[in-house]
Amino acid sequence: MAVAKLTASAIQCHLGTQLALNNISLTAEPGQLTGIIGTNGAGKSTLLSVLAGVQSNFRGHVSIGNKQLEQMTSNERARHIAYLPQNPQVHWDLTAQQVTELGRVPYRRRFNWLGPLTAADQQAVTAAMAATQCEDLAPRPIQSLSNGERMRVHLARVLAVKAPIILVDEPTTGLDPYQQIHCLEVLRDEARQGGTVVMVLHDLDLAARFCDQLLLLHNNQVLSHGSPAEVLTPAHLLTAYRIKPPAGLAFNGLNLANWEKQTD
Amino acid sequence: MHIGFRKLLLLLAVTTLCLFCLSLMLPSNILSTNGAAPFLLLELLNDDTDIAQTILIELRIPRATLALFVGASLGLAGAAMQGLLRNPLAEPGVVGVSGSAALGATLAFYTGLATIAPLALPLGGIAGALAAVIVLFSMAGKRAGTTTLLLAGIAINAIAGALTALVLNLSPNPFAAMEIIFWQMGSLADRSLLHLQLAGPLMAAGWILILLAAPATRALSLGEVTAASLGTNVRTTQRQIIVGTALCVGAGVAVTGVIGFVGLVVPHLLRKLCANDPAKLLLASAGGGATLLLAADIAVRCIPVGTELKLGVITALLGAPFFLYLIFQLRTLEQ
Numbered sequence: 001m002a003v004a005k006l007t008a009s010a011i012q013c014h015l016g017t018q019l020a021l022n023n024i025s026l027t028a029e030p031g032q033l034t035g036i037i038g039t040n041g042a043g044k045s046t047l048l049s050v051l052a053g054v055q056s057n058f059r060g061h062v063s064i065g066n067k068q069l070e071q072m073t074s075n076e077r078a079r080h081i082a083y084l085p086q087n088p089q090v091h092w093d094l095t096a097q098q099v100t101e102l103g104r105v106p107y108r109r110r111f112n113w114l115g116p117l118t119a120a121d122q123q124a125v126t127a128a129m130a131a132t133q134c135e136d137l138a139p140r141p142i143q144s145l146s147n148g149e150r151m152r153v154h155l156a157r158v159l160a161v162k163a164p165i166i167l168v169d170e171p172t173t174g175l176d177p178y179q180q181i182h183c184l185e186v187l188r189d190e191a192r193q194g195g196t197v198v199m200v201l202h203d204l205d206l207a208a209r210f211c212d213q214l215l216l217l218h219n220n221q222v223l224s225h226g227s228p229a230e231v232l233t234p235a236h237l238l239t240a241y242r243i244k245p246p247a248g249l250a251f252n253g254l255n256l257a258n259w260e261k262q263t264d
Numbered sequence: 265m266h267i268g269f270r271k272l273l274l275l276l277a278v279t280t281l282c283l284f285c286l287s288l289m290l291p292s293n294i295l296s297t298n299g300a301a302p303f304l305l306l307e308l309l310n311d312d313t314d315i316a317q318t319i320l321i322e323l324r325i326p327r328a329t330l331a332l333f334v335g336a337s338l339g340l341a342g343a344a345m346q347g348l349l350r351n352p353l354a355e356p357g358v359v360g361v362s363g364s365a366a367l368g369a370t371l372a373f374y375t376g377l378a379t380i381a382p383l384a385l386p387l388g389g390i391a392g393a394l395a396a397v398i399v400l401f402s403m404a405g406k407r408a409g410t411t412t413l414l415l416a417g418i419a420i421n422a423i424a425g426a427l428t429a430l431v432l433n434l435s436p437n438p439f440a441a442m443e444i445i446f447w448q449m450g451s452l453a454d455r456s457l458l459h460l461q462l463a464g465p466l467m468a469a470g471w472i473l474i475l476l477a478a479p480a481t482r483a484l485s486l487g488e489v490t491a492a493s494l495g496t497n498v499r500t501t502q503r504q505i506i507v508g509t510a511l512c513v514g515a516g517v518a519v520t521g522v523i524g525f526v527g528l529v530v531p532h533l534l535r536k537l538c539a540n541d542p543a544k545l546l547l548a549s550a551g552g553g554a555t556l557l558l559a560a561d562i563a564v565r566c567i568p569v570g571t572e573l574k575l576g577v578i579t580a581l582l583g584a585p586f587f588l589y590l591i592f593q594l595r596t597l598e599q
Contacts, residue, residue, distance in 0.1 A: 049489070052493050053493070054489050054492045054493050073495075074492070074495045074496070074497060075495040076495075077495065078493065078494050078495030079495070081493065082493075083490070083493035085487075085489045085490055085493070088486065088487070088490060089486065089487045089490075090485060090486060091350040091484075091485045091486075091487065092350075092485045092540050092542055093540050094485060094539075094540050094541075095539070095540075098539070098540070098541070099486070102482060102483060102485075102486060102494065103494075105479075105482065105483045105494040105495065105496070106494055106495045108479065110479060113478060113479035113482075113543055114269070114543075114544065114547070141540075157486075161494075
């Protein structure tokens, strides 16, 4: 797997008449797990879709290594970026195995669509399903799975692409605590093996624990950018999320379960 | 039941071939074999007269070939529309594409264009079908719930029906109107080599377009955004399927009238055998459609009633209850 740095500069994006992203820049390095955090509607998912190259309506530049995204063919881009959108869907009742195999679409030859997967494809699919602990789900129809199980299959589909850049939007949605931790460990492993991983995450405790750098979005702009310790300060969290540490207690680490809403 | 996809295709091909040969052997109405004219293929082959040759070339071959072509087109178009709209109830007849194609062809008849330039007939059908698919896709293409899709279908069918009724109403010649009504019921009887020459290449062009889009329908089962991220050109794929469907249904309906429900029943029966793979389903549905229509056309010729039953009447009689059953099934699933 080649390594590739992902750079976005001065991204401006409108969704309809609404400004969704205002002058956002980001560099995600190979080997690092980058987290995008912020309140609902802050622009996290829009930013990720811009990075993934599936959002055409924006200004600014996204590049992989030193090549701009728009100069790549769609297939070249698909081999470089594996993307898991928010609320992933499957419209036909495919099995978990078939869904994971769709991760190999960028590698299939156009006129060999009836033939079986190549050995390399098969290997990537098997490895991805093993990594997300989906082997047992393989023969089951996707519609028969629980939300958390489906999410794991989608994550397997993303890993099966074996792309140097992995963009995932709330990959822990619906997962039980064990699987949440496992999911983030898998993504961290991908990063440690040279992958560039960017994810949107709501759970700040998990973000603090696993991410190498965080981007905190607020009102469609970057409020703070840096290591978790730099970003997750009481002042930033008060501005962005309107939450504060419990009264009378000193701030030591996050442990958000104890936090309180800001009262005006 | 579990058989490999290659075996399934082989089975469909062999069945289609057998039915094609059987279709060549049968007269247009089994009852009339009491008459004096040579009918069964063996008699035809033993008969060296020009009549025998004429019957084979002018009647039997066009009829059997049209059944094959139109059946394949309808099966393929049904599976393609289901892939495009991501709904198993999307079928050219049900959602009004066939009705609009019939309107287009009727207009070509009525205005006399079809008499001046015979190609106007399939082109009229294609124009009608294309308009319907585009309207349908813009209404139900993004996140089509079953309800939106079916309501859009009802509306398109109503508009096409109203305009067709208007054309019939304004027709100065009651016999011409009668002829149009019978034609609309859908049949392969008395179709000539000319019909095949007119519609055949256009249907084949539709098949090619749809099959070019086939691999992309797989990625599209994950939705447009994910498909795009996997390198699929979503717009191109959608356009290929829209135009391909219009070519298949438009050209087919223009020469045979409306033969409904083939595109609904065939993909439904074959979907499990194709492991729900939308790309494989396209190919299998073409074979299944051809098999079904050849068989149905043989059946209408063998059912001993005085007047020949129209093919479209038979497919509707069998297909409509099946449609109701599918809606019922989906309703329980969605609850």
